[in-house]
Amino acid sequence: SHAQNKGTLLMATTTSTDNTGLLEYLAPQFKKDTGIELLWVAVGTGAALALGENCDVSVLLVHAPDAEKEYMEKGYGAERVQIMYNDYVILGPKDDPAGIKGKSVTEALQAIQQQKARFASRGDNSGTHKAELDLWKQAGIQTPDRESWYLSTGQGMLNTINIAAEQNAYTLADRGTFIKYEDNFKGNPPLVILVEGDKELRNQYSVIPVNPERCPNVKYDLAKEFAQWMASDKTQKLIADFKLLNKQLFYPNAGE
Amino acid sequence: MSEPLYRVEGLRYSYGKHFDLDVPELVIEHGESLGIVGPNGSGKSTLLNLLAFIDAPDAGTIYFEGVPSGPESLEARRSVTMLLQVSYLLKRTVFENVAYGLRLRGEMQDASERVREALSWVGLSPDKFARRMWHELSGGEAQRVALASRLVLRPKVLVLDEPTASVDRQSSYLIKDAIDRCRRMFNTSLIIVSHDYLWLNTVTDKLVRMEEGRLVEYVAGNVIHGPWEETGERLFAKRLSDGQVIVSARGTSLQSSAILNPSTITVALEPPKNESALNILKGRILNMSDEVSTENVLVEVVVAQIHLNVRVTKSSAVRLQLVPGKEVWVVFKATSLQWI
Amino acid sequence: MSEPLYRVEGLRYSYGKHFDLDVPELVIEHGESLGIVGPNGSGKSTLLNLLAFIDAPDAGTIYFEGVPSGPESLEARRSVTMLLQVSYLLKRTVFENVAYGLRLRGEMQDASERVREALSWVGLSPDKFARRMWHELSGGEAQRVALASRLVLRPKVLVLDEPTASVDRQSSYLIKDAIDRCRRMFNTSLIIVSHDYLWLNTVTDKLVRMEEGRLVEYVAGNVIHGPWEETGERLFAKRLSDGQVIVSARGTSLQSSAILNPSTITVALEPPKNESALNILKGRILNMSDEVSTENVLVEVVVAQIHLNVRVTKSSAVRLQLVPGKEVWVVFKATSLQWI
Amino acid sequence: MDYIWQGLQQAAVLIFTLDPETYSAVITTLKVTFTSITLSVIIGVPLGFLLGYFNFPGKKQLRMVVDTLLAIPTVVVGLLVYAFISRRGPLGWTNLLYTVPGIAIAQVFLILPIVISLTATAIEGLDRRLRPTLRSLGAGRVQLALTSLHEARFAVLIAVITAYGRAISEVGIAMMIGGNIKWYTRTMTTAITLETGKGQFSMGIALGVILLLIVFLLNSALVLLRRRTT
C-alpha cells in the first residue's frame, strides 16, 4: 500500500552515492514506504556540508567523519545517524611496478614513495581524500605535494581512477566506485585492487538532518523520517542487497 | 503666419580644427526655394544637416516656424526631410524603402498608391522597380529611389543635397518637374545644394553661395583661390598656367580667396585700349546659359585653367555675336576682387 | 603593338531577368580616350565593371592587349584601374587610402612623394588632407581622394564612372587637367562615363552611347522615350505636356524609344511654311555649348518637358542671333527618328 | 574510441524510444534556455544598441568591462547567484534555488555580456549614413533603434545564436543553481556531466548528440522563419 503523498525532501550528498546508483535504487522504495519524494543534489563533500550550513537542503548523506564531527559541534546538524560503510582499496596497474600487492597499507604507501611510483590523489578534501591524508600520516610520510610522482587531481573518484589508469598510477578508491568502474570495463579494467581489507580502510557514511533551529525553513520532520528509514532494518537489508557485478557495494552498520 | 519658415541666429558648427561653419543670420520664408552653391568642402552639407535637424549646432538657434528646434524636435524633424548627398537605402525592397517614412508616421492606408505615384514622379516604373531589392539598382536609380522616399512624404520643407548627381540629364528635368509639382501641390519649401548651376537655376528662386563655412551673396561661381604672389605696387598677383596674370588689390593673406562678381566683368572682342581696368585676359567661350527669368545670359569663359562666369545682357550677347568657341577678352578692375 | 588595347567579342552579362548587357563587338585602341553616355540603368557601370575586370562576363571574351583576360588575371587587373560610381574609401587615413594600391604593388619607395603629388592633382592640399581619416571629408573631397588613389597608380587604362559627380565645377576642370596629365605622362588610355556631356566632351576623343544594354552611335543625347500613341496615318505620336505633338514613322512597339540625331534638326526663328518636315515645335534655348575642336555649337532647346540638343554651326548661330533664353522653332522629319 | 560509436547508436535508441529521462532533460533544457535567452534579448539588445550607438564619456571603459565579462566562468556566476538566492542570502525568500527559473535567471548573467557586446559591435558596423538617413525620414528614438537593429539583423541574430549556444551548453550554473535534480532540474548538460562522472562515456556522447540535434533543428527553424519574413 502506498503511503499518502507527503511532499519532497531535498538532500545534499556526495557524488559517490549518486554515481554508484544507490540513491536511484533507494528513493522509489522510500517514496513507497513514507510518501516522501527524495530529491538530491550530488556535490563534493565540502560543498554538501556548506549547502546544509546555508539551509539550502534539509538533510545530508556524507562520508567525512572528522568534518562531520566539527559540523555537529558548530550546531549545524540536528543529529548524526550512522548508516553504512564501504571500504577503501588501493588500486594499481596490473603489473604493479612498486610491488605492493598484498602488503599492508603502510608498507604499500612507503613502497610507492620510495620507488617514486605514480600515485593519483583526489586532492579535493573529500572523505576519500581526507582518508588518504590520514593514511600517509600513519605511514610516517609527510604528505607529498610537489612531487612529480604525486598527482593531485582535484576531481571525483571515478575521474581520478581514470587518470590513474591512463598514467599507470596507484590510487586510493572506495570500493563502491571501483566496482562501478569495473562494471564500465565489463569486468576487465586496467587497474586492479592491490591492497584491501585493513581496518584503517573503512569508509563510514552518515545521515545528518539539518538543524531546524538554525534553519526554520528545512523540513526537519521529513529529514528525521528519512534518517530513521535509512537506519531501519528493512532499509539496511536493502542496502546490503544492492549489488553491482554481483558484488556488494555498501555494508549497513546503523546502530553499531 | 508672420514667423518665417526658418530664422537662424548665430549658427556655428565645427569639425575639430578642420572646419568652422559660421552663419550669423539666415531667414527662409514659407514657400521659398533656396539654392546653395559653393565649392567642395565649403560646408554646404554641414549646413543642410543642421537645417534638416539631423545634427545639433555647437552654438546658435534655428527657429522653425518661430519655435527653436533641433534633432530632438520630432515635430520639426517630420516637417523637414532631407536627401543625403550620398544617399543610403535601407536593406529592403524599393517599395519598403519608399514606404518607410509613411510607416513611421502611421500613414499606411493609401501607401501603395502614394509609393507608386512617387516612383513614377522620379521616372521609375513602379511595376518594374517596386519589388526589387535595394542593391538591384544602378547608381542613378538608387538616387532616384532615395528621392522618391522623400517626395512621398509631402514634406513642408524638402532639403536636397545634390539630387541630380549621377542622374542623367533627361531625368534631372523629370526631377525638376517632380519638385515643382511638390511645391505646387503641397506648398513645399526647398533648400537645394547642387553643382549644376544651370539646373539649380531652373528650380530655385534664389541662390546663395557658401565659401569656407560662410554664406556669401550669390556671385555665379567666380572664386579665385590663392596662393597669390606679392608685386611691388601694393597689389597681389596670380600667375595663370599660360602666363597671363590676374592682379588684385592687396588682401589679408597670400593664401586667401577672392570673389569676382560676374556683373563686374565685361566681355570684349578686342583687347581694349586706354582702359583703367588692370585685368585684360584672353579666353574662349565654353558655354552660354540662360539666367531664367532675367534678361541676362551667363557666359562661361575659360582663361587658362580658370573658368570665369560673366553676366551679359541678351542684347549685348547678340550684338557682340557671342557664340561658344569664340575667342574673347574679359576685362575687370583690380578692385573688383573682394577678399573673403 | 598590332593588337588593340581592348578587343571585346560577344560580351553578355545579365542580372536575372531585370537586365541584359549585350556588346557583340568593341575595340579600344592604345592611348584612346572613350566617353560613354547614356541614361540611368542603361548598363554603363556594368560594362565598366567588365572592362576593368572586376566582374566576369556571362559570355564572350575580353582580349586585353590580345590576351583573353578576366578578374582572375592579376596582370591585366593591375594595368586597369577603375573609379567606382559611388566610391568607397578604406577605413584608414587619406594618405593610406591613396597609397594602398602602391602598397599592393610593392612600390612604396617614393610613395610619400607620389601620394602628395596625386592629392594635389585632384586639388586637395596634401598638408591639409593626408592625415585625415576617411570620414573626415566632404562628399566631393571623398570622391577626389578616391580619384587620387587611382591616378597615383599611373595605370595603363583609367576607367572612371562619373568622376565629377558631386565635384564642384572648378574642380571638375582641375580633374580634367589631372586626367590629361596622366594621358600625356603615362600614355594612359581612358574610358569615362559621365552625365556631364560638356565636361566629357572636353576630356575624351570619342563618345559612344549606351541604351538598354547596347552600345549605339553617339548622338548627343536626344532620346525620345515612349509611350507613343498610334495615329491613323501609319505614324506614332507623342503628346507633350503643352499640347504639341512629336510624330514619327511607325516603330515596333508603342513602348520603344527613338533616337533623334542633333544634326538632323534645324533651328528656325519663325515657324517655316510649306515644309515637308512634320515636326515643327516651339521651344526656348536654355544653353549653348562649344563642341570643342569642331565648328559646331550644341544648342539645348526645351520643348515642353523635353530637352533637345541641336547641332548648328557657329556661323549659323551668329547669323540667327541665337542666345540663351530666345524662343525658337525646331524642325525635323518624322523619318529622322530612329527606333532602338 | 568505441564509445563514440556506441554513443551514436545509443542516441538513436534514446530518440526512438522517447526515453522519459532524456525527454525530461530535453524539456528542462529548452525551458531554461528559452527563458534565459528571451530575458537576455529583452535586456541585452537594447543595452547593446545604446552601447554601440551613442558616444558618451566612459564608453570605452564600459565596453571593456562588458568584454571582460565574456570570460566569466559559469561556476563563478553560479557562486555569485547562489550567494543571493541561497536560503540565507538576501533573496532567499524567492525560493529560486534548485528551480528552472533560478537557472534561467543565473544564465542571464552569463549570456548578457555576449548579447550586449555582439549587438554593440553589430550596431557599430552599420553604415555611417544610416543615422542621418533615418533622422531625415523622421524616425523617433525608438523607431531609430528598431530600424538600426533591423539593418544589422544578421549580425544581431548571430549574437543571439552565439548567446543561445553558450546558454544551452553551459553546465556550471545548471549544476550549482539547478542542483541536477532528476526529473526537476536535470538539464542535458548536467546529465552529460553526471554520465561522464559515472564513466558512462557513451551515454554522455549520446546525450551530447541529441543536444546538438536540437540546436540544429532550432537553427533550421530560424532559417525558415527568416526566409518567410524577409
Next chain:
Amino acid sequence: MDYIWQGLQQAAVLIFTLDPETYSAVITTLKVTFTSITLSVIIGVPLGFLLGYFNFPGKKQLRMVVDTLLAIPTVVVGLLVYAFISRRGPLGWTNLLYTVPGIAIAQVFLILPIVISLTATAIEGLDRRLRPTLRSLGAGRVQLALTSLHEARFAVLIAVITAYGRAISEVGIAMMIGGNIKWYTRTMTTAITLETGKGQFSMGIALGVILLLIVFLLNSALVLLRRRTT
C-alpha cells in the same frame, strides 16, 4: 553572502602574496588559452573569411552546422577528444592526455566555431563596394582577404575576444583532458570548480576575481595596442 566579500579580500591576499598555487594555475591558464586562441585564429579567421566572402552551393547548410557547433558542450568536446588521445585511442601515442598542449588542442574544437561564425558575419557585414574597390585597385586574392579582414577589424577582434572568453572560462575540457592535476594542468577554472566542490566558496570567488582581472588586463593591453597601431 559573506563569502563574496571574503572572496574579494582573499583575491587581494592571493595576488599580493604571489600565492604559488594560484600563480601556477594562472600560468597554466595563460599557456593553454594563448595556444588555443592562436591556433583558432590561424585556422578560424581564414575559414570564416571564406565562409563569409564566397557564395557556393551548400553555404547555408555549412553555416548552419557551424552555428550549431556554437552550442557544443565542453564535456562533449572533452569526451570526443579523450576518445582519440586516451592511451587506448588511435592518437594515444601522442601523449597529449593530461598535458597543457592537450587541453589547448581540445579547446580549439570548442572555440573554432565561434571564430569562424563571427568572422563570417563580420565579413558579410562589410560594404558591398569593398570587393569591387579592392579589385579595382589591383588586390590579389590574399591581399583582398587581408584588407577585407582589416576593414572588419573591430568585428573580427570581438570575435576573437568572445572566443578567448569562452576558452578561458571553460572548465569541462580542462578537467577531462587536463585532469586538473595540481602544479601541472590545473587551470583557474578547474581550481575554481575544485574549491567550490570543497565548499570553499570564498576561494572560488577569489580565483574568479583574479581570472576576470587577468582578462581585463589583456583587454586593456589590446585597446592600447589598437590605439598605437591605428
